[in-house]
Amino acid sequence: MASLKIHGAVAVVAVIFLAAVVPSASTTVDEPATYKPTAPAPPPPSYPSPPPVQPVIVVHGVIYCKSCKLRGYNSGMDASPLPNATASLVCYGEEESKYRVLNQTSTASDKNGYFIVMVYDVDMFDRHTCRLYLRSSPTALCAKPFMPSNPKLGLNLVRDRAATAPRGARSVWHVKTALMYAPSAGGKCPPY
Ligand SMILES: *[C@@H]1O[C@H](CO)[C@@H](O)[C@H](O)[C@H]1NC(C)=O
Ligand SMILES: *[C@@H]1O[C@H](CO)[C@@H](O)[C@H](O)[C@H]1NC(C)=O
Numbered sequence: 001m002a003s004l005k006i007h008g009a010v011a012v013v014a015v016i017f018l019a020a021v022v023p024s025a026s027t028t029v030d031e032p033a034t035y036k037p038t039a040p041a042p043p044p045p046s047y048p049s050p051p052p053v054q055p056v057i058v059v060h061g062v063i064y065c066k067s068c069k070l071r072g073y074n075s076g077m078d079a080s081p082l083p084n085a086t087a088s089l090v091c092y093g094e095e096e097s098k099y100r101v102l103n104q105t106s107t108a109s110d111k112n113g114y115f116i117v118m119v120y121d122v123d124m125f126d127r128h129t130c131r132l133y134l135r136s137s138p139t140a141l142c143a144k145p146f147m148p149s150n151p152k153l154g155l156n157l158v159r160d161r162a163a164t165a166p167r168g169a170r171s172v173w174h175v176k177t178a179l180m181y182a183p184s185a186g187g188k189c190p191p192y
Contacts, residue, residue: 053168057125059089059106059132059157061174062113065142066182068189072112079180081113084138087179089117090154091130100124105135113178122170127157130173137181141190146182155179 063085070080086109091102102124106115119125131154137143145151155175163172183189 054120055122055170056166056168057119057122058163058166058169058172059117059119059130059174060160060163060172061087061115061132062178063087063109063115063134064113064147064178064180065190066146066180068142068183070190070192077178079178081109081111082137082142082181083109083111083113085109085113085115085181086135087115087117088133088135089119089130090133091119091124091126093124093126093129095123102130108138127159127173130157131155132157132175132179134179134181139190141188142181142183144182144184144187147177147180 063082064074064077064079065082066079068080070082073080087106089102089104089106093100093102102119102121104117104119106117109115133154134145134148134151148155155177157173158176160172160174163174165172
């Protein structure tokens, strides 16, 4: 019964509406042919909302090959940038009293030895529990850990306030020194 009443009310409203509209509609029909009915207003444009910026923590640095005169040799450091090497960032944390380890490999270093680690699991990042390690060298000719010399001891991170943070970055971190591999004792340097 209730729904019938509502339908009845809608019908009444529709009739009133038509009664109000039809007379004016009939007058427009009599207007000259130049009359152009106005198009209905287009719906408001719906732009896709921009993707949310995922928060990230950035750790970056450089990896060198000690005592080898390769491309980009730096005489002050007596070392050269080592391309295609990697570092890893390891952080220990707890979440809901579950022990967790973040172990993330950097990008391969570029021709300047530069690498980056993007940490999207930002809750795992804590400067007190995160350390940066040498991970891999692209060549057996420069693969002996030199800085840090004990590959099991990672380097502490410090905030890099001079760096321009990429979009979404909460903070940028680095270590105070370049990471370095060296040729094994008496070994040859890589040919590049
Ligand atoms: C680095 O790796 C890329 C791709 O594997 C390779 O083309 C390039 O020659 C490598 N560079 C060096 C210096 O090893
Ligand atoms: C991180 O991962 C690498 C490669 O799987 C492994 O060699 C290394 O032992 C790991 N480090 C830690 C602390 O889990």
